[in-house]
Amino acid sequence: xxxxxxxxxxxxxxxxxxxxxxxxxxxxxxxxxxxxxxxxxxxxxxxxxxxxxxxxxxxxxxxxxxxxxxxxxxxxxxxxxxxxxxxxxxxxxxxxxxxxxxxxxxxxxxxxxxxxxxxxxxxxxxxxxxxxxxxxxxxxxxxxxxxxxxxxxxxxxxxxxxxxxxxxxxxxxxxxxxxxxxxxxxxxxxxxxxxxxxxxxxxxxxxxxxxxxxxxxxxxxxxxxxxxxxxxxxxxxxxxxxxxxxxxxxxxxxxxxxxxxxxxxxxxxxxxxxxxxxxxxxxxxxxxxxxxxxxxxxxxxxxxxxxxxxxxxxxxxxxxxxxxxxxxxxxxxxxxxxxxxxxxxxxxxxxxxxxxxxxxxxxxxxxxxxxxxxxxxxxxxxxxxxxxxxxxxxxxxxxxxxxxxxxxxxxxxxxxxxxxxxxxxxxxxxxxxxxxxxxxxxxxxxxxxxxxxxxxxxxxxxxxxxxxxxxxxxxxxxxxxxxxxxxxxxxxxxxxxxxxxxxxxxxxxxxxxxxxxxxxxxx
Amino acid sequence: xxxxxxxxxxxxxxxxxxxxxxxxxxxxxxxxxxxxxxxxxxxxxxxxxxxxxxxxxxxxxxxxxxxxxxxxxxxxxxxxxxxxxxxxxxxxxxxxxxxxxxxxxxxxxxxxxxxxxxxxxxxxxxxxxxxxxxxxxxxxxxxxxxxxxxxxxxxxxxxxxxxxxxxxxxxxxxxxxxxxxxxxxxxxxxxxxxxxxxxxxxxxxxxxxxxxxxxxxxxxxxxxxxxx
Numbered sequence: 001x002x003x004x005x006x007x008x009x010x011x012x013x014x015x016x017x018x019x020x021x022x023x024x025x026x027x028x029x030x031x032x033x034x035x036x037x038x039x040x041x042x043x044x045x046x047x048x049x050x051x052x053x054x055x056x057x058x059x060x061x062x063x064x065x066x067x068x069x070x071x072x073x074x075x076x077x078x079x080x081x082x083x084x085x086x087x088x089x090x091x092x093x094x095x096x097x098x099x100x101x102x103x104x105x106x107x108x109x110x111x112x113x114x115x116x117x118x119x120x121x122x123x124x125x126x127x128x129x130x131x132x133x134x135x136x137x138x139x140x141x142x143x144x145x146x147x148x149x150x151x152x153x154x155x156x157x158x159x160x161x162x163x164x165x166x167x168x169x170x171x172x173x174x175x176x177x178x179x180x181x182x183x184x185x186x187x188x189x190x191x192x193x194x195x196x197x198x199x200x201x202x203x204x205x206x207x208x209x210x211x212x213x214x215x216x217x218x219x220x221x222x223x224x225x226x227x228x229x230x231x232x233x234x235x236x237x238x239x240x241x242x243x244x245x246x247x248x249x250x251x252x253x254x255x256x257x258x259x260x261x262x263x264x265x266x267x268x269x270x271x272x273x274x275x276x277x278x279x280x281x282x283x284x285x286x287x288x289x290x291x292x293x294x295x296x297x298x299x300x301x302x303x304x305x306x307x308x309x310x311x312x313x314x315x316x317x318x319x320x321x322x323x324x325x326x327x328x329x330x331x332x333x334x335x336x337x338x339x340x341x342x343x344x345x346x347x348x349x350x351x352x353x354x355x356x357x358x359x360x361x362x363x364x365x366x367x368x369x370x371x372x373x374x375x376x377x378x379x380x381x382x383x384x385x386x387x388x389x390x391x392x393x394x395x396x397x398x399x400x401x402x403x404x405x406x407x408x409x410x411x412x413x414x415x416x417x418x419x420x421x422x423x424x425x426x427x428x429x430x431x432x433x434x435x436x437x438x439x440x441x442x443x444x445x446x447x448x449x450x451x452x453x454x455x456x457x458x459x460x461x462x463x464x465x466x467x468x469x470x471x472x473x474x475x476x477x478x479x480x481x482x483x484x485x486x487x488x489x490x491x492x493x494x495x496x497x498x499x500x501x502x503x504x505x506x507x508x509x510x511x512x513x514x515x516x517x518x519x520x521x522x523x
Numbered sequence: 524x525x526x527x528x529x530x531x532x533x534x535x536x537x538x539x540x541x542x543x544x545x546x547x548x549x550x551x552x553x554x555x556x557x558x559x560x561x562x563x564x565x566x567x568x569x570x571x572x573x574x575x576x577x578x579x580x581x582x583x584x585x586x587x588x589x590x591x592x593x594x595x596x597x598x599x600x601x602x603x604x605x606x607x608x609x610x611x612x613x614x615x616x617x618x619x620x621x622x623x624x625x626x627x628x629x630x631x632x633x634x635x636x637x638x639x640x641x642x643x644x645x646x647x648x649x650x651x652x653x654x655x656x657x658x659x660x661x662x663x664x665x666x667x668x669x670x671x672x673x674x675x676x677x678x679x680x681x682x683x684x685x686x687x688x689x690x691x692x693x694x695x696x697x698x699x700x701x702x703x704x705x706x707x708x709x710x711x712x713x714x715x716x717x718x719x720x721x722x723x724x725x726x727x728x729x730x731x732x733x734x735x736x737x738x739x740x741x742x743x744x745x746x747x748x749x750x751x
């Protein structure tokens with residue numbers, strides 16, 4: 001059959017992905033040589049990692065429900081913009097999100113300032129008994145900061161998942177509820193709750209998985225014995241303690257945690273992430289009365305919560321952007337190159353793999369989910385460091401690991417579209433005897449362009465903002481997020497702010513370019 | 524001659540057996556209740572469903588080892604005959620060059636077929652900008668350009684009204700001269716209008732073809748039950 005070269009390509013891409021993930025992990029396993037090499041405090045690190053991921057997932061989901069419900073049942077000017085805004089934090093580099101949050105919630109941020117003013121105004125009247133318990137200021141560093149940042153990054157994602165869930169409820173059911181004269185409580189019980197029961201577990205698990213591998217947030221806001229994640233501990237073991245054995249042992253633990261979570265995820269149907277174009281108008285008017293006001297408050301608070309840190313990044317960084325030193329621009333150039341290459345690799349691999357129906361190919365495509373970026377990076381480090389100076393291969397390794405990490409995401413995005421394309425036009429393609437390349441050029445690319453553009457955009461933005469791998473390798477080939485982290489670490493706040501703005505501008509621009517290309521799809 | 528030599532094909536819940544032959548150039552209707560195996564039979568002839576027994580021969584040659592595109596068969600599906608993102612002319616051009624690199628002569632051929640189908644000047648349109656009847660004509664143009672000896676129609680134009688459907692079937696009869704045509708249909712009028720032979724498919728068996736008029740003049744019990 002003429003399709004065997006295609007099958008061969010699928011098998012070899014799948015094998016490459018498996019090798020790319022299992023090779024470094026194997027190196028890690030060998031280097032770890034048993035679990036006993038964990039240091040004394042590592043139990044606490046594992047406990048904190050699990051605890052903060054669970055708490056972040058719980059908080060994000062609990063707060064997302066009222067926001068998504070309000071967005072689903074209210075019509076107002078700018079509703080589309082609000083929904084789009086909810087997509088922004090997912091693409092925001094973690095390090096930039098942290099800077100924005102520090103600007104708003106940090107010691108000199110608006111929240112602390114406001115609290116200080118309130119204290120001065122109110123405390124003299126309240127009397128001495130409040131003096132001891134009234135907070136003069138809140139610190140963003142530590143556990144509460146890590147949770148705040150995780151909620152900031154993931155709450156909007158859950159909002160969009162739940163919004164999709166609400167919009168997937170057939171309008172007829174709402175009309176039926178209306179004609180039966182159901183009260184808002186009854187509508188929630190009969191329509192909202194079944195949907196939430198179906199969507200929330202998967203959404204929580206997605207957030208849990210994301211936070212399990214949290215690195216940028218833990219590095220900048222956490223740290224210390226009380227707020228160190230496994231990923232952060234790997235980084236510290238490699239860079240500060242030069243203890244590769246401990247790093248390897250931690251990487252084994254991290255892979256174990258991720259694999260367990262992914263295994264659970266396999267039993268729960270995960271919500272369809274967030275696809276393009278969720279702005280279908282809500283068909284049914286929401287209840288009147290106090291609920292209208294409550295919905296407005298929820299939407300307003302969510303918008304301010306997302307917009308505040310974003311605005312702070314822009315305001316803080318804008319004055320210094322033009323004067324950024326050449327080294328920062330060079331890092332930006334490297335980052336864009338890495339992002340473009342890894343997005344291209346991830347999308348190409350996903351397209352090839354999505355055409356296959358064999359179960360093991362699907363498994364190979366999802367395999368990188370079980371490995372975190374730093375675990376993979378540590379393995380790569382262990383593999384190359386006896387052979388060559390790790391810094392010399394920093395960029396290729398970053399490209400490879402970033403594309404592997406993005407692959408499951410892009411793959412999951414493409415597969416349903418590819419399946420329906422095959423179901424609708426598979427026989428016609430075969431009847432016409434289209435060769436593989438003509439099929440790709442004339443059918444697959446034009447029909448899938450929208451989702452390919454979107455997937456490439458997400459992959460590029462994720463790679464652009466990734467702090468995980470490059471930081472292990474880069475001495476002189478640092479990417480932009482690494483430079484931002486270094487500037488923050490050396491208290492060059494203004495420079496860091498401007499570099500962060502450049503970073504977020506590059507991320508959003510890459511996403512917008514790819515997505516725009518996809519939107520010019522022929523229909 | 525098309526020979527179905529003790530063949531059996533199965534697709535999911537549906538299975539069908541057939542053991543008969545029709546002469547080249549015949550126009551054959553396949554009629555019978557839903558789920559009897561009519562579409563399965565066509566898909567097996569086109570090579571989309573593997574045979575579990577017997578053989579299919581065209582002019583003495585076994586079609587079994589041939590991939591769908593290598594068979595002397597063109598097929599009009601129930602739907603999804605046109606790629607919505609390609610123009611009508613491109614869709615039809617795929618029949619001549621599956622990579623769409625058409626020679627000047629092939630472009631002219633597409634234009635001629637467009638004209639014969641009454642679609643002159645509509646080659647640049649996307650299928651979404653056509654009426655149902657025009658889209659049916661464009662799909663027909665694709666199979667005509669493929670110019671294969673066997674033309675298989677799976678409930679063609681069934682989404683169109685009876686008038687348009689009759690008009691398009693007349694067009695098929697006019698244009699597919701010399702081709703052997705097998706058409707699946709639910710509608711006895713289609714069979715009477717179009718086919719000189721009719722095959723009754725019931726309970727997984729495709730009976731030997733009989734002259735259409737004779738069949739409907741004295742319907743066997745299975746057909747009488749189907750016609751109601």
